[in-house]
Amino acid sequence: MENTTNKNVYEIEGVGQVQIADEVVAVIAGLAATEVEGVSKMYGNITNEIVSKLGMKNLSKGVKVQINGDEVEVVLKLVLAYGVNISKISAEVQERVKNAIETMTGLTVSEVNIRIAGIQMD
Numbered sequence: 157m158e159n160t161t162n163k164n165v166y167e168i169e170g171v172g173q174v175q176i177a178d179e180v181v182a183v184i185a186g187l188a189a190t191e192v193e194g195v196s197k198m199y200g201n202i203t204n205e206i207v208s209k210l211g212m213k214n215l216s217k218g219v220k221v222q223i224n225g226d227e228v229e230v231v232l233k234l235v236l237a238y239g240v241n242i243s244k245i246s247a248e249v250q251e252r253v254k255n256a257i258e259t260m261t262g263l264t265v266s267e268v269n270i271r272i273a274g275i276q277m278d
Contacts, residue, residue, distance in 0.1 A: 176261055176263070178221045178223060179216055180261075181221045181223065181228060181230075181257060181261060181263070182216035182219040182220075182221045182230075183216050183219075184253075184256050184257050184260055184261070185216075185219050185221065185230050185232060185253045185256070185257060185268075186198055186216055186217070186218065186219045186232075187256070188249075188252045188253045188255075188256035188257075189219075189232050189234060189249045189252065189253055191252065192245060192248050192249050192252055194236055194237050194240035194241075194244075194245040194248075195234055195235075195236060195237075195245065195249060196234075196235045196236060196237045196276035197234075197235045197276070198217055198218035198219065198232070198233065198234060198235070199217070199218035199233030199234065199235060199271075199273040199274070200217030200218045200233075218232060218233040218234070218273070219231070219232055219233075223263065226262075226263050226264055227263065227264050227265075227266045228257055228261075228263045228264065228265045228266065229265075229266055229267045229269075230253060230257070230265065230267065230268045230269065231269045231270075231271065232249065232253065232268070232269070232270055232271065233271045233272075233273040234249065234270060234271070234272055234273060235272075235273055235274040235275065235276050236272060236274075236275055236276065237275070237276050237278070238275050238276060238277050238278065242272060246270045246272075249268070249270060250268040250270065253265070253268045254268050
């Protein structure tokens with residue numbers, strides 16, 4: 157999936173502007189998703205364990221972000237662990253991603269769509 161390198165500008169009245177790159181929102185979404193137990197990795201073989209070696213930017217793999225004004229739409233491609241309840245894990249990922257983006261950026265998340273790209277067999 158690809159992310160644009162757009163920077164969204166927000167005015168803070170009387171203070172100035174804040175610019176948030178789409179890539180930043182994608183990284184927030186990827187990190188929040190991989191913190192959910194049952195998510196093996198993002199599509200593209202990125203796991204929390206190897207993030208420190210590869211860098212945070214790689215967490216945006218498997219994430220597509222579309223920002224329109226102050227609303228965000230997110231699509232996540234996930235690989236889940238074998239035997240997990242897909243509906244339960246997906247709902248938890250959606251909630252965590254929504255909360256993380258809204259808390260950290262002040263943007264409103266209108267959609268978090270999940271695509272199950274695979275099952276990790278251990």
